[in-house]
Amino acid sequence: MHGDENAIVDLLNLSFEKKVTDIDKWNWRHTCCPQSGVNSVFIIEAGEQLVGHRETVIRHLNVFGNQVSVALMGSTAIRQDFRGCGLYSRLHKATLQKAASDGASLAFTTNAKGSVTYKNNLKTGFIEIDSPMYIRIVNHHNVLVTVLRRFVASTRKARALFDNLKHELSFGLGEYTLSVAEILGEGGSSKSDTKVQVLFSEKAIPLLLMLREGGRVSKVICLLRLVLTGKVRIKASSPITLLKFMRLGVKLFV
Numbered sequence: 001m002h003g004d005e006n007a008i009v010d011l012l013n014l015s016f017e018k019k020v021t022d023i024d025k026w027n028w029r030h031t032c033c034p035q036s037g038v039n040s041v042f043i044i045e046a047g048e049q050l051v052g053h054r055e056t057v058i059r060h061l062n063v064f065g066n067q068v069s070v071a072l073m074g075s076t077a078i079r080q081d082f083r084g085c086g087l088y089s090r091l092h093k094a095t096l097q098k099a100a101s102d103g104a105s106l107a108f109t110t111n112a113k114g115s116v117t118y119k120n121n122l123k124t125g126f127i128e129i130d131s132p133m134y135i136r137i138v139n140h141h142n143v144l145v146t147v148l149r150r151f152v153a154s155t156r157k158a159r160a161l162f163d164n165l166k167h168e169l170s171f172g173l174g175e176y177t178l179s180v181a182e183i184l185g186e187g188g189s190s191k192s193d194t195k196v197q198v199l200f201s202e203k204a205i206p207l208l209l210m211l212r213e214g215g216r217v218s219k220v221i222c223l224l225r226l227v228l229t230g231k232v233r234i235k236a237s238s239p240i241t242l243l244k245f246m247r248l249g250v251k252l253f254v
Contacts, residue, residue, distance in 0.1 A: 004043060007050040015077035040098050044087055051079040054091040056099050056107075071099030073109040076117065088117060092124060114218040140176035147208045148183050151219075161248050169245065170194035174202050195237040196245045204231035223249075 009026050013019050021029075030039050044052030054076045061068045073095050078087050099107050109126065111118040122128070148171055153159045162169070166180040179194050200208060207222050226232040236242035 004050065008041070008043065008053055011050050011053055011077050011079065012075060015079065040095070040102070042091055042094050042098075044091065046082065049079075051082045052087045052091055053077045054095050056095045056102075056104075058099070058102050058104055068106065069102075069104045070106040070108060071095075071102065071104035073099070073107055089120060092120060096124070140173050141178070143205070144171060144173050144176065144178050145183055147205075149185075152180055152183055165196070165245070165248060168195045168241070170197050172197055172199040173204075195241045197235040199233045199235065200226070201231045207231065 005026055006023055009021055009023050012021055030041070039055060039057050041055045042053065043050055055074065057072045059070050059072060061070055076088065076091065096107060107126075109121060111121060151158070152162045162180050166184065166186070170177050170179040171183065172178075177194075177197065177199075204226055207226050234242070234245070236245065
């Protein structure tokens with residue numbers, strides 16, 4: 001693995017569609033962090049190209065006076081053009097075997113509900129647990145871009161449909177609003193220029209994450225839940241504009 005650090009950092013940032021780390025952070029996490037513990041990094045290469053990455057970190061928990069070793073599994077990244085080839089399954093199997101050989105009693109991982117990795121984990125013996133969690137949005141811009149960019153550009157069909165409305169359609173979270181053009185990083189339209197606004201409440205975040213990661217059926221169910229629970233409002237400049245937007249929604253999922 002030594003010598004691949006820069007390629008790993010590039011793959012992580014590319015796969016997550018934003019800068020999630022840099023070489024200094026990566027080196028600190030794996031060599032200098034006082035809690036680094038036993039870290040194992042797995043990579044997959046195609047020729048000279050790094051196309052897959054996952055890591056496990058061993059931690060020791062004190063449970064009622066007894067030490068329990070657990071493996072935290074994450075930082076999973078597969079190049080987009082190599083997805084669907086079974087690489088995640090191979091990384092998943094290898095990291096589980098390594099966790100067991102390192103003495104871990106439990107393995108933890110986190111995935112967006114309904115995603116490919118979420119479904120794979122359930123098939124391989126993971127169980128979903130609920131735990132109290134509190135969340136506060138500190139950067140509305142990043143939340144909107146992170147959650148919606150992949151949805152807007154998820155397929156060629158979706159990109160083409162949203163392209164027709166990128167200066168007319170905007171999404172909002174709380175009081176913060178971005179046009180489709182801005183979400184795609186093209187700049188341009190402000191809130192006042194757009195003709196249709198889709199406004200999400202801050203309580204919609206869990207459902208928006210499902211919208212980002214799930215398949216077609218999951219996305220439809222997610223949208224229905226957003227509407228039925230009142231966590232989204234649609235504002236249009238005219239009935240004709242609203243009708244145009246509704247047609248786009250039908251085309252997107254048909």
